[in-house]
Amino acid sequence: MSETAEAPGPVTIVETPIHLDYKFTPGVAQSRFLRALERGEITGQRCPKCQKVYVPPRGACSMCGVATDEEVKLSGKGTITTFCVTQIPSPGLVPPYVTAWIRLDGSDITSMFLIQECDPAEVRLGMRVEAVWVEESELVPDLGNIKYFRPIDEPDAEYETYKDYV
Amino acid sequence: MTEEVLVADHTIEYTYTRSTGPMIGAFLTGLRDGKIVGCRGADGRVIVPAVDYDPVTSEDLSETVEVADEGVVTTWSWNDRPLLGQPLDHPFAWALVKLDGADTSLLAAVDVDDPSKISTGSRVKARWAEERVGSITDIAAFEVV
Ligand SMILES: [Zn+2]
Numbered sequence: 001m002s003e004t005a006e007a008p009g010p011v012t013i014v015e016t017p018i019h020l021d022y023k024f025t026p027g028v029a030q031s032r033f034l035r036a037l038e039r040g041e042i043t044g045q046r047c048p049k050c051q052k053v054y055v056p057p058r059g060a061c062s063m064c065g066v067a068t069d070e071e072v073k074l075s076g077k078g079t080i081t082t083f084c085v086t087q088i089p090s091p092g093l094v095p096p097y098v099t100a101w102i103r104l105d106g107s108d109i110t111s112m113f114l115i116q117e118c119d120p121a122e123v124r125l126g127m128r129v130e131a132v133w134v135e136e137s138e139l140v141p142d143l144g145n146i147k148y149f150r151p152i153d154e155p156d157a158e159y160e161t162y163k164d165y166v
Numbered sequence: 167m168t169e170e171v172l173v174a175d176h177t178i179e180y181t182y183t184r185s186t187g188p189m190i191g192a193f194l195t196g197l198r199d200g201k202i203v204g205c206r207g208a209d210g211r212v213i214v215p216a217v218d219y220d221p222v223t224s225e226d227l228s229e230t231v232e233v234a235d236e237g238v239v240t241t242w243s244w245n246d247r248p249l250l251g252q253p254l255d256h257p258f259a260w261a262l263v264k265l266d267g268a269d270t271s272l273l274a275a276v277d278v279d280d281p282s283k284i285s286t287g288s289r290v291k292a293r294w295a296e297e298r299v300g301s302i303t304d305i306a307a308f309e310v311v
Contacts, residue, residue, distance in 0.1 A: 011194040011300035017181040019251055024176045031172040141172060 029059030032071065034141035040133060042146075044107050046070040052108035056143075076131040078104040078149070079157040081165040085120045096120045102129060102149060103165050110165050117150035125166065126156035189216040192230050198300035202292070204231050204268055211269035236291035236311060237265035244281040253307055259284045263308060277307040284310060 026034060029045060033056045036043040044055030045068035052061065053072050060067050083100035086093075098120050101110040115123055116132075129149040139145050186194055189205050193215040196203030204214035206229040208222060220227055242261035248254055253275035261284070262271035277293065278284045290308040298304040 008198070011191050011198060012186055013183060014186055014194060014301060015181050015183050017179065017251075019177070019179045021175065021177050021250065024174050026172055026174075028169060028171055031169070034172055 027059055029057040029068070031141075033057055034143075036073075037143060037145050038139050038141040040136065040139055040145070042074045042076055042104065042131070044072045044074055044104075046072050053106055054109050055104060055107045055111065072106060074104045074106050076104070076146075077152065078102040078107075078129055079162050080115070080123065080125060080127040080129060081110050081162045082125070083115065083123050085123070098123050100129075100149070101165070103162055113146065114148035115150070116148040122151070124156070126159060126162065128152050128154040128157060187218045189218045189227060189230070192216050194300045194302075196230075196232070197302065197304040198298045200235075200294055200298060200304075202233050202235050202265060202272075202305075204233050204265075204270075205229055206231055207269075212267060213270050214265055214268040214272050231267070233265045233267035235265070235294075235305075236289065237263050237268065239276065239284060239286055239288040239290055240264050240271045241286055242276065242284055245275075253303070258307065261290070261308070263290055274305065275307045277309055 033043055042055065044053045045057035045059070046053045047061035047064055047066065047068050048070065049064040049066050050061060052063070054061070054068065055074060057068060079102065080100045081103050083098055085096050085098050087095050089095050098115040099112055100115050100123065101112055103110045115129065128151065130152045131146045132148055132150055134145050134147055193203050202214060203216055204212045205216035205227045207213050207227060208220040208225055212231045212233060213221070214233055216230060217227060219225065239261045240263070242259045244257070245252070245260055246257050248256065248258065254277055259276040259278055259281065261274055261276045263274050264271045276284055276290055289311040291311050293306045293309050295304050295306045
């Protein structure tokens, strides 16, 4: 406030913080996924009925309604299917920065990650990218192990291969 | 085969910045000045805290009324395990307090160390925070007189 100490103006603004501490239990399927991340691996689970691979796995296929338990190891490479260039600052991020939905190779669902080591103007649908991990000594059971994705020197994926994920 | 499921502590936190409106602003300004401010409703009742709209007719309210910082407990319950962010960090009573000069009751913490020390009808008085900033927390708690 800019008012002097002797004559403060009326209160017109108030800050009302909300705060909640809670315990998060990810379940069996995601616990396996998180333990794989701790080893520096990305794993999904395949549906025994429709063969789709989910990452992160939820332990069931939402389309078929059946449990999934076949673990599938993924390479950490993928294809950008949708992206957004953000122009406003966010804690720890300098604008402009890019977030993208990425279909990891071998999976049938997209996940959102940061794209870095790349001019935002270069980012495009079909662009091939790979995960950049924290140092091995810093690995924990957390998706934050993947710092971001960066472009790789491969031709863009054909539209047909990701059109259902745009 | 059983496998251990992970558990992690998570925190969700966000601070809203809200404009108070004129009457709630008057109530908070009053707290900063060490006073409790209500307002006169359409039927003449004194409503505490002050509100911007009449609870019955919805019309704009504008007449502020200062009330006492002490009054009577109209109902209460015991809080044996206070949570983070509640007014006191030891067990206390939540009470509705009808301040002298008011026709409605204010929800407040009453700082008593045992539920036997409070009852409906107890006289209580506000204990003000050492530093008042224009927030409901300017009333640290009520104490039994
Ligand atoms: Zn399926």
